[in-house]
Amino acid sequence: MMVLPHLLATAVREKRLAFRRRVLRWGRANLRPYPWREAGRTPYDILVAELLLKRTTATAAARAYSNFLSRYPTIECLASVPTKELERHLQPVGLYVQRAKAITGLAEHLMQREGGSIPSSLSRLGKGPGLGDYAARAVLSFGFGVPVAAVDANVARVIGRVFQKALRDRPAPSVIQGVADELLPRAAHREFNFGLLDLGAVVCRYGRPRCDECPLTLICDYYCSGEAPKRGQPGEALRKARLAKRMALVELAKRAGVSKLTIVNIEAGRTRPRPETIARLISVLGDGEVGILEEA
Numbered sequence: 001m002m003v004l005p006h007l008l009a010t011a012v013r014e015k016r017l018a019f020r021r022r023v024l025r026w027g028r029a030n031l032r033p034y035p036w037r038e039a040g041r042t043p044y045d046i047l048v049a050e051l052l053l054k055r056t057t058a059t060a061a062a063r064a065y066s067n068f069l070s071r072y073p074t075i076e077c078l079a080s081v082p083t084k085e086l087e088r089h090l091q092p093v094g095l096y097v098q099r100a101k102a103i104t105g106l107a108e109h110l111m112q113r114e115g116g117s118i119p120s121s122l123s124r125l126g127k128g129p130g131l132g133d134y135a136a137r138a139v140l141s142f143g144f145g146v147p148v149a150a151v152d153a154n155v156a157r158v159i160g161r162v163f164q165k166a167l168r169d170r171p172a173p174s175v176i177q178g179v180a181d182e183l184l185p186r187a188a189h190r191e192f193n194f195g196l197l198d199l200g201a202v203v204c205r206y207g208r209p210r211c212d213e214c215p216l217t218l219i220c221d222y223y224c225s226g227e228a229p230k231r232g233q234p235g236e237a238l239r240k241a242r243l244a245k246r247m248a249l250v251e252l253a254k255r256a257g258v259s260k261l262t263i264v265n266i267e268a269g270r271t272r273p274r275p276e277t278i279a280r281l282i283s284v285l286g287d288g289e290v291g292i293l294e295e296a
Helices: 006-030 043-053 059-071 073-081 083-093 094-114 135-143 155-163 173-183 190-205 232-243 249-256 258-266 274-285
Strands: none
Touching: 006 173, 006 190, 006 249, 043 059, 043 094, 043 135, 073 094, 083 094, 083 190, 083 232, 155 173, 155 190, 232 258, 232 274, 249 258, 249 274, 258 274
């Protein structure tokens, strides 16, 4: 696992528990119901989904997914089918010429190097031609149940915004991956990965992020900096969370170890809370989520 710079590692430690809780809670209520997310999917099912999803929309991939799986149920089938035939069945997802060549190349690699099976280690699976680090990690987490963080462009954007202060302007992909690795809850990695993927795609969008709908506003550097389009302020989000718990200021202050005056000033928008203050407040307001986060 990558060793993060001190400032970034500190920021991740301070926000990790709140980040996990809120992504998991949001995901349980908002995950998109794609067929490859159904219970009982095999590593091969997930691999096919990732091959169809590459450089296309999830909607387009979903339309072709079930028929493609039925027609080509194994790696051996994919390796033996003529590329031209694959192209015909890949037309609904676009880029069918390039996609067919990539799928054939990967299937042949798995037949020759892995005996037609899908390896369950990142080092071996990542060697598959045209698969990529994200897709390999997705197969491991969603197919094999291996606790690895799957980082696509959407996930990288969420992490980049939440930890904006501690990250450099253009952090290397390995740094973003390192942060994702530290944030990942081992026992709930599958749910966490799905939730973070969808949060980035649906809420933390590139052009017009829906910050007023995001569960991470209280710990998000981008939001708190004033750069983000928003209807409220961090204090407003804190007040809503406190009232939703029916918790008085005095009780929250006592349980979080934060002065009542500090909470009043945060809710009134007169001060920006420090990360450690946010972590204390959220640990109280979100303490009902601990069970699912217990690490294996």
